[in-house]
Amino acid sequence: MADEFWREFYGKIFKGGQSTLYLGDRFWNVKMDALSDSCVFTHGCSQMINDLALDMRSTFVFSLHGNKIFELSVFKHQTGT
Numbered sequence: 001m002a003d004e005f006w007r008e009f010y011g012k013i014f015k016g017g018q019s020t021l022y023l024g025d026r027f028w029n030v031k032m033d034a035l036s037d038s039c040v041f042t043h044g045c046s047q048m049i050n051d052l053a054l055d056m057r058s059t060f061v062f063s064l065h066g067n068k069i070f071e072l073s074v075f076k077h078q079t080g081t
Contacts, residue, residue: 018032021048054074058076
């Protein structure tokens with residue numbers, strides 16, 4: 001489903017660009033790089049992870065709320081919330 005969404009939303013010509021991730025009243029401007037059929041958040045994500053004191057066992061859910069604007073939900077393994 002994610003691959004289908006990617007093709008429908010961005011098409012094959014998307015080359016990446018700036019994106020905004022937010023959680024509550026906090027936000028981070030990150031770079032979004034295009035792969036052949038998906039994308040990755042790059043520059044700026046490390047700062048978000050440090051600011052939120054997350055580790056590699058945390059689970060992230062990104063909800064699209066506009067053109068390149070994503071709401072972030074984080075579930076920490078220690079608390080389950």
